[in-house]
Amino acid sequence: MFAGSSLTDALKKAGDRLKVNNPGTDYVFNFGSSSTLATQIASGAPADVFASADETNMQKVVDAKLNEGAPAVFLSNRLQIAVAAGNPKHITGLNDLAKPGLIVVLAAPTVPAGKYALEALQKAGVTVRPASLEVDVRAALNKVALGEADAGVVYVTDVKSAGARVSGVEIPEQYQVIARYPIAVVKDSKNPRLARAFVDYLLSDEGRTLLAEFGFSRP
Amino acid sequence: MRPARAPWPIAALAAIGVLFFALPLAGLLYRVSWQSAVADLLTPEALGALRLSLFVSLAATALGLLLGVPLAWVYARIAFPGRNVVRALTTLPMVLPPVVGGVALLVAFGRRGLVGEWLDAGFGLRIPFTTAATVMAATFVSMPFLVLTVEAGIRSIDRRYEEAARTLGASPWRIFRQVTLPLIAPSLFAGAVLCWARALGEFGATITFAGNLPGVTQTLPLAVYIAMETRPEVAIVLSLVLVLVSLAVLVALRDRYLRLD
Numbered sequence: 494m495f496a497g498s499s500l501t502d503a504l505k506k507a508g509d510r511l512k513v514n515n516p517g518t519d520y521v522f523n524f525g526s527s528s529t530l531a532t533q534i535a536s537g538a539p540a541d542v543f544a545s546a547d548e549t550n551m552q553k554v555v556d557a558k559l560n561e562g563a564p565a566v567f568l569s570n571r572l573q574i575a576v577a578a579g580n581p582k583h584i585t586g587l588n589d590l591a592k593p594g595l596i597v598v599l600a601a602p603t604v605p606a607g608k609y610a611l612e613a614l615q616k617a618g619v620t621v622r623p624a625s626l627e628v629d630v631r632a633a634l635n636k637v638a639l640g641e642a643d644a645g646v647v648y649v650t651d652v653k654s655a656g657a658r659v660s661g662v663e664i665p666e667q668y669q670v671i672a673r674y675p676i677a678v679v680k681d682s683k684n685p686r687l688a689r690a691f692v693d694y695l696l697s698d699e700g701r702t703l704l705a706e707f708g709f710s711r712p
Numbered sequence: 713m714r715p716a717r718a719p720w721p722i723a724a725l726a727a728i729g730v731l732f733f734a735l736p737l738a739g740l741l742y743r744v745s746w747q748s749a750v751a752d753l754l755t756p757e758a759l760g761a762l763r764l765s766l767f768v769s770l771a772a773t774a775l776g777l778l779l780g781v782p783l784a785w786v787y788a789r790i791a792f793p794g795r796n797v798v799r800a801l802t803t804l805p806m807v808l809p810p811v812v813g814g815v816a817l818l819v820a821f822g823r824r825g826l827v828g829e830w831l832d833a834g835f836g837l838r839i840p841f842t843t844a845a846t847v848m849a850a851t852f853v854s855m856p857f858l859v860l861t862v863e864a865g866i867r868s869i870d871r872r873y874e875e876a877a878r879t880l881g882a883s884p885w886r887i888f889r890q891v892t893l894p895l896i897a898p899s900l901f902a903g904a905v906l907c908w909a910r911a912l913g914e915f916g917a918t919i920t921f922a923g924n925l926p927g928v929t930q931t932l933p934l935a936v937y938i939a940m941e942t943r944p945e946v947a948i949v950l951s952l953v954l955v956l957v958s959l960a961v962l963v964a965l966r967d968r969y970l971r972l973d
Contacts, residue, residue: 528941529940532944601938601941603941624925625922632919636923640822
């Protein structure tokens with residue numbers, strides 16, 4: 494299972510559920526930035542399922558004719574500003590991220606979360622001087638959770654996954670960027686039946702309820 | 713004596729060993745798009761990463777020499793209790809995954825770190841996300857190579873020269889500067905070059921401790937990683953540059969200073 498790093502907790506949980514329902518099966522995950530994973534699959538990495546945080550990287554796999562069946566958008570995600578627990582720097586919106594002295598981290602513009610963050614900042618007309626462009630969205634979140642950065646633009650689901658270590662500041666609707674996550678079975682999968690079962694589960698009502706628990710929205 | 717001939721099982725396995733290392737390099741050479749190679753290397757991102765990498769690796773080597781040579785001298789000459797433990801501690805980064813080094817640096821020198829918190833509160837000094845952090849990460853992983861090489865050099869010199877200088881009334885500090893250092897020049901050079909090559913290739917500790925920002929902390933290996941996501945051809949060219957530089961260094965060193973026979 495190759496999946497964008499923002500899916501880490503949700504898909505592990507989904508894997509655990511499926512294991513209980515189908516004793517003897519096991520799902521092994523490779524989480525990373527969707528762009529790294531798409532490159533790996535295009536280079537022949539033995540993936541069974543690919544879940545991407547954007548349609549661009551799924552398209553890379555489709556262009557390489559490595560998908561089995563059309564990709565389905567199975568959930569969507571929204572952006573939020575991650576700040577230290579309790580928001581000690583009193584950040585109220587994207588505008589505040591341009592404040593001098595504030596340490597802001599973003600995901601690199603080569604990965605979906607970084608691209609979306611730039612889009613949102615552009616919509617808001619804010620120019621940020623980030624301290625770092627992290628390799629994936631979880632790395633950006635962790636810099637905030639560890640207290641090394643004051644703020645980062647990440648997914649709502651990332652803020653939720655960090656629990657009490659991090660607070661989230663809403664981004665208003667007009668600046669919001671909605672991330673759509675497609676999923677597909679990879680061609681020449683060694684376990685096409687189990688791979689299909691995993692995708693079907695995520696598209697089922699039960700799967701959607703589980704994903705919603707992690708903060709994801711329906712597509 | 714006739715030149716030795718390798719028994720065929722040894723020759724065959726050794727040949728597989730060579731292929732294992734040679735094929736990835738051949739892959740890079742095969743996949744590099746020569747038409748765009750120069751243009752790819754001259755992009756501001758690539759040039760910026762190249763410039764930063766040169767600065768960071770040289771700064772790490774300078775820092776390594778400044779702190780590492782005294783350390784090597786102490787290990788070679790002073791028998792103190794726990795020397796082996798201390799030496800192991802300062803050699804640890806050679807075998808540790810670099811990303812672990814980065815985590816360790818972060819919890820020590822980060823804004824909430826053991827020392828970092830105090831540096832921030834007392835002096836307003838913040839190390840992560842700065843070029844200084846990149847230099848520290850590179851020094852952390854590369855200095856052990858210098859220390860071990862120089863320590864071996866100090867242990868192998870003929871101590872009678874130092875004795876002679878001492879009987880002629882030279883102070884220990886003067887003996888170190890004017891007798892010991894010139895005698896270990898070859899191992900100093902070899903250690904510095906090994907240290908530099910390792911610093912040039914540093915990735916894991918840097919991305920964890922210093923982050924990734926073009927022009928500030930994005931060294932060549934980080935630029936390769938980021939480029940691989942969207943522009944693999946740039947990543948391949950930059951990789952080739954790193955491979956060729958390192959190869960040249962090792963070939964030159966082996967000929968002049970790493971004589972094992």
